[in-house]
Amino acid sequence: MTRKRNQKITDLSPALPLDTLTxxxxxxxxxxxxxxxxxxxxxxxxxxxxxxxCQTAGTQRVGDSDAAQKVYVPPGEHxxxxxxxxxxxxGQLTVYGLPSGRLLKTVPVFSHFPENGWGYTEETKNMxxxxxxxxxxxxxxxxxxxxxxxxxxxxxxxxxxxxTPRVARIDLTEFETTEILEIPNSAGNHGSxxxxxxxxxxxxxxxxxxxxxxxxxxxxxxxxxxxGMLSFIRADQPGDMDVAFQVLVPGYxxxxxxxxxxxxxxxxxxxxxxxxxxNTLLEVNASQNDKDFIAxxxxxxxxxxxxxGNARQMPSRYLHNYMDEAHIAQTEEKxxxxxxxPANCEQLVYFLPTPKSPHGVDVDPSGQYIVAGGxxxxxxxxxxxxxxxxxxxxxxxxxxxxxxxxxxxESVIAGxxxxxxxxxxxxxxxxxxxxxxxxxxxxxxxxxxxxTWQVVDRIPVYYSVGHLMIPGGDxxxxxxxxxxxxxxxxxxxxxxxxxxxxxxxxxxxISGEKMKMLLDFxxxxxxxxxxxxxxxxxxxxxxxxxxxxxNTNPYGIKGEGEARVERDGNEVHVYMSTxxxxxxxxxxxxxxxxxxxxxxxxxxxxxxxxxxxxxxLGMNTAELLIMPGQTRSLIWEPKTEGVYPFYxxxxxxxxxxxxxxxxxxSKASNNVPLAxxxxx
Amino acid sequence: xxxRSLIQRLLPLLVIGVLLISLSACxxxxxxxNNTEEEANxxxxxxxxxxxxxxxIGPVESVTLSDKIDEELEERGEEIFKSKCxxxxxxxxRYVGPPLSTVLSDRTPEYVxxxxxxxxxxxxxxxEAKAMLAQYLTPMxxxxxxxxx
Numbered sequence: 140m141t142r143k144r145n146q147k148i149t150d151l152s153p154a155l156p157l158d159t160l161t162x163x164x165x166x167x168x169x170x171x172x173x174x175x176x177x178x179x180x181x182x183x184x185x186x187x188x189x190x191x192x193c194q195t196a197g198t199q200r201v202g203d204s205d206a207a208q209k210v211y212v213p214p215g216e217h218x219x220x221x222x223x224x225x226x227x228x229x230g231q232l233t234v235y236g237l238p239s240g241r242l243l244k245t246v247p248v249f250s251h252f253p254e255n256g257w258g259y260t261e262e263t264k265n266m267x268x269x270x271x272x273x274x275x276x277x278x279x280x281x282x283x284x285x286x287x288x289x290x291x292x293x294x295x296x297x298x299x300x301x302x303t304p305r306v307a308r309i310d311l312t313e314f315e316t317t318e319i320l321e322i323p324n325s326a327g328n329h330g331s332x333x334x335x336x337x338x339x340x341x342x343x344x345x346x347x348x349x350x351x352x353x354x355x356x357x358x359x360x361x362x363x364x365x366x367g368m369l370s371f372i373r374a375d376q377p378g379d380m381d382v383a384f385q386v387l388v389p390g391y392x393x394x395x396x397x398x399x400x401x402x403x404x405x406x407x408x409x410x411x412x413x414x415x416x417x418n419t420l421l422e423v424n425a426s427q428n429d430k431d432f433i434a435x436x437x438x439x440x441x442x443x444x445x446x447x448g449n450a451r452q453m454p455s456r457y458l459h460n461y462m463d464e465a466h467i468a469q470t471e472e473k474x475x476x477x478x479x480x481p482a483n484c485e486q487l488v489y490f491l492p493t494p495k496s497p498h499g500v501d502v503d504p505s506g507q508y509i510v511a512g513g514x515x516x517x518x519x520x521x522x523x524x525x526x527x528x529x530x531x532x533x534x535x536x537x538x539x540x541x542x543x544x545x546x547x548x549e550s551v552i553a554g555x556x557x558x559x560x561x562x563x564x565x566x567x568x569x570x571x572x573x574x575x576x577x578x579x580x581x582x583x584x585x586x587x588x589x590x591t592w593q594v595v596d597r598i599p600v601y602y603s604v605g606h607l608m609i610p611g612g613d614x615x616x617x618x619x620x621x622x623x624x625x626x627x628x629x630x631x632x633x634x635x636x637x638x639x640x641x642x643x644x645x646x647x648x649i650s651g652e653k654m655k656m657l658l659d660f661x662x663x664x665x666x667x668x669x670x671x672x673x674x675x676x677x678x679x680x681x682x683x684x685x686x687x688x689x690n691t692n693p694y695g696i697k698g699e700g701e702a703r704v705e706r707d708g709n710e711v712h713v714y715m716s717t718x719x720x721x722x723x724x725x726x727x728x729x730x731x732x733x734x735x736x737x738x739x740x741x742x743x744x745x746x747x748x749x750x751x752x753x754x755x756l757g758m759n760t761a762e763l764l765i766m767p768g769q770t771r772s773l774i775w776e777p778k779t780e781g782v783y784p785f786y787x788x789x790x791x792x793x794x795x796x797x798x799x800x801x802x803x804x805s806k807a808s809n810n811v812p813l814a815x816x817x818x819x
Numbered sequence: 820x821x822x823r824s825l826i827q828r829l830l831p832l833l834v835i836g837v838l839l840i841s842l843s844a845c846x847x848x849x850x851x852x853n854n855t856e857e858e859a860n861x862x863x864x865x866x867x868x869x870x871x872x873x874x875x876i877g878p879v880e881s882v883t884l885s886d887k888i889d890e891e892l893e894e895r896g897e898e899i900f901k902s903k904c905x906x907x908x909x910x911x912x913r914y915v916g917p918p919l920s921t922v923l924s925d926r927t928p929e930y931v932x933x934x935x936x937x938x939x940x941x942x943x944x945x946x947e948a949k950a951m952l953a954q955y956l957t958p959m960x961x962x963x964x965x966x967x968x
Contacts, residue, residue: 683967687902698902718906719957721915743906746961768968793956818914 206657209648212239217678220610220671222623223282223296224644226250227665230277232298232309237610237621237671238646240660248307248316249277249300253761257316260763261737261772262692265468266460269321274303280329280667285374289336289400289615293676297332297341297374304328306343306372308380312680317462320380323455323476324351324368330409333396334374336615340383340438342407343370344393348416351387352455361418365390368478369409371438378461384441384450384477386488388434389541390416392425395499400615401506403524405439408509412496425496426515430548432490433500433511435527444484445477453478465691466769482542489531490540491522492548499565499606503574503589504615508553510574512564519563519576521592523553554592560585564605567612569619569649575612577604577624584624584647586654598654600645602628609649610671618673622647622654625666632659642666683747685768694739695770699723704815711736713815717751717765718743719792721817722785725800729813732780732806738763741770752788755802762788777804827910828888829923831896833931834904867945875926875948876940877933884928903962915957934959 212218218236221243226233230250234243247257249267258267258275267275277300284291296309304322309315322328327346334341348365350356356364369386373379391411399406414431417424444450455476463469481488491509497520499512509522529535530550537545560578563585568574573595576585582603586596606625610618624647629640641661648655687697696702699716702723711734716723722740730736740753742765753763755775763771777783787798805811867876874880907915922931934941934948938959941948952958 681967684963686968689968699906700901716906719915719960723906743902744960745903745963747963749960767963792958 206648206655210238210240210646210658212236212241217674219674220618220621221674221677222608222610222669222671223284224625224662224666224669225279225282225298226663227280227642227667228278229664230279230300231664232279232282232296233663233666234314235644235660235662236674237623238657240644240646240658242663244314245663246309246314246316248298248309249274249279249305249319251275251761255764256761256771256773259760259773261774262467262770265470266316266319266462268458268460268470269303269305270323270456270458270472271303276302277305278302279307281331281333282668282670283332283334283341284670284672285338286334286336286614287338291611291614291670291672291676292338293672293680294338295377296670297334299328299331299343301328301346304331304343306332306341306380308374308377310377311677313682315462318378318380319460320372320382321457321459322368322370322372322382323457323473324353324385324453324478325349325370327392330393330396332372332374333398333407335398335407335438336400336404338375339373340371340407341374342396342398342409343372344368344396344409346392346394348390348392352453358418361390362416363390365416365418367391367393367411369393369407369434369436371407371441380459380461381473382457382476384445384479385453386436386441387478387480388488388543389414391431392421393434394497397500397502397509397613399502399506399524400504403502403506403509405437406524407436407438408500408502409434409436410493410497410500410511412498412514428495430492430494431496432545433493433497433509433522434543435489435491435509437487440487441479441484444479444487449483450477450479452476465693466685467692480542485542486531488543489527490543490545491527491551492537492545493520493522494518501566501568501574501613504568504570504617506615508589510566510576512566512576514562514564514579516563519556519559519566519587521553521556521589522551526553527551554590556585556587556592556594558594559587560597565607567607567609567622568617569609569612570617571619573619575607575609575622575649575654577607579603579605579627582626584622584654586649596653598647598656600624600626600647601632601643601659602626602630606668608669608671610673620648620650621657621671622649623669623671625662625669627665629661633661644669683767684745685766687741687743687745687768690741690768690770692739692741692770694737694772695741699743699817702815702817704729704813706813709734713738715740715753716743717741717753717787717798719749720787720794720798722753722787722798722800723817724815725817726803727801727815728803728805729811730777730802730804731809732777732804734777734804736775736777736802737772738775738785739770739772740765742767744768749791750789751791751798753785754788755785756783764789777802780804780806828893829884830904830919831893831900832884832888833928834896834899834935871945872947873927874929875931875933875937876945877937879929879932879936882928882932907957907960916955916959917951935962938962 220237222235222237224233232246251258279298283297285295304325308318310317322343325345326349328343329346330344332341345367348367351366367388371383373383392413394410396409412431413425452475460470493511494513494516497511497513501510530546535547535550560581562580564577566576587594604624604626608623624645626643629643632643644662646658702716703714705712742751744767758775760773765771783802910920
């Protein structure tokens, strides 16, 4: 019964970075000095001076009016960047404006979303189908913008589902999920969906190696029997994502990835840990080896091997869900996948030894350097692509594992960043020769210089930062103006809201030599990773409404004159229209207990920002939210007789409260005829 | 079987006229969001010109209705009328908006077309359109002929 109350601030001290402790000490010292000086002058002045000193300490910690100006977006004006943050365990994607940190939208992806009926409506529910059945939740980690010539192009953003391996495409003219592909032979799709500079492929990895194909076998026979898969998915054909091929690799945990670019175009780099192949107590057993591996995969070589017939087709059942031309989600089943084994395709995969249980792998804008975040390492190792190629040419191998040569660490390393903070995880770049790495354990961001490998600045963040994001910071052209720290622990940063707290994002100015903290803002779910792009790349392409003439939903209607109710056995279809401010029909009689009633509601409006909603008493799904020109459908099965009101749920006009109707439900087998109408 | 009143035959023509004009008007900027400055000026200068009061505000400056009715256009116009207008308008009685049987004796054809093409600005600026909104409370919806889709 002893529930934890508000934790004392002192509990946080291990997480408070040294810089903060120093600045607090300094402010105490200054206070004391001030007091000594002023003792003879008088108590009133003392009080004033103390206040001043306190303000100074506060300023050093959180920013100043200059910071406020930098994030202020006046009413009616727009932010400079769209930021896309993963919802983590909400399974969604959230959209923020930067630098204001204002929440603009939640885009449902792998999760039910009652706000607009996503996953409930007849038109969207197929989007959540998997080979395991209907899966209305997932853990969405890494948003990834599509790219052209190595630069985010604003066409689509992709995001992964970890738990039931999936990747999704979100169309950035509608901000709507238009496609979800399941990944076969994989478990824990963490290292995904990192994309090539031309958007040809995005990747998906196995975090939890499993028997391939999956089968009933003892867990302690893991070693050698469980396998990982590195999947390459064709990404540049909307509506047609598919697994192009999979590479079968040893049973490690494949964690994160990033594509080569420039000179390293054609390669994809994946981190792995648990090269020990432990199957229990991984926190100890998977931390034994001094080095694990970055797997460098030459996907152009994979294409050659497939062309030469060195791959095999493996029977695998997985689903692909996509929006068809009528904006209705369809599910197609796939039954086999192309699998390559490194032993049958020489020069396909190389292992780069990397200390120690590496997490992030990030490629600098020039494409020359491959930076690893070794969670348990004391340095940040940076591999050289050029040296890697030389080592390959010289066959400078330590050993070979399952047909995969392991390159010598000393032969491929370009440099090690000393004193990078504790628990380095992820790195992004500013395009001006500097890299920024998060240190989870010491709660800070460390800025260092490419080439000299010297740390040049560090800033504390609150608390326990995971990913960081610079707009374009993983591309060939970063916009090195802002950095967002995506923190895992919130504690005392906001007004407390019970045991669960919003995760904290922090906006940092990186335009100058020194990093400068600008803003804290709360985020939804777990903003695991994020991407951002200049608003100009997206905002003028936004769909404002769907032309009625192009509505091809088979239950859609083109005008109020087509509104009707049709019975087919115990199935009833209501073809309904909405326009400010009425439904047609709005009085319906002749429905019977036991009927399956489908409401197909078409919004006849053709104006921007005039959606209508629909809900009916006792329904067991979520509302319909229907955009102008769109048709959305829900099923309703009344269980008792009576009169059921329905209404518009989206405040649409001055007479919104008048926008309602009734359905009369009678006993089964009765004499009430089917009848409907509006205004008569 | 059907004998149509003049208004029944003319309205579809106006509607099709609107469609044709809107196609060419797509590129011209009738977007109300850019008009704040202009709006401020016009309220300072006392508002609308005689022509605007007579013919409404919008892309249509003059229309000549010929005596002969093009039956093909009439048919297309009727279709559009059914899909875009009939949800709110009947001819002889009030539905959501006003009855339309007398609209061409009360308003010029230019006014009717501008009200269809540019309802947002009309409702904001034209005294007649403002008065109608106050009376009927549901705004004439923008059919968004230039909207991005």
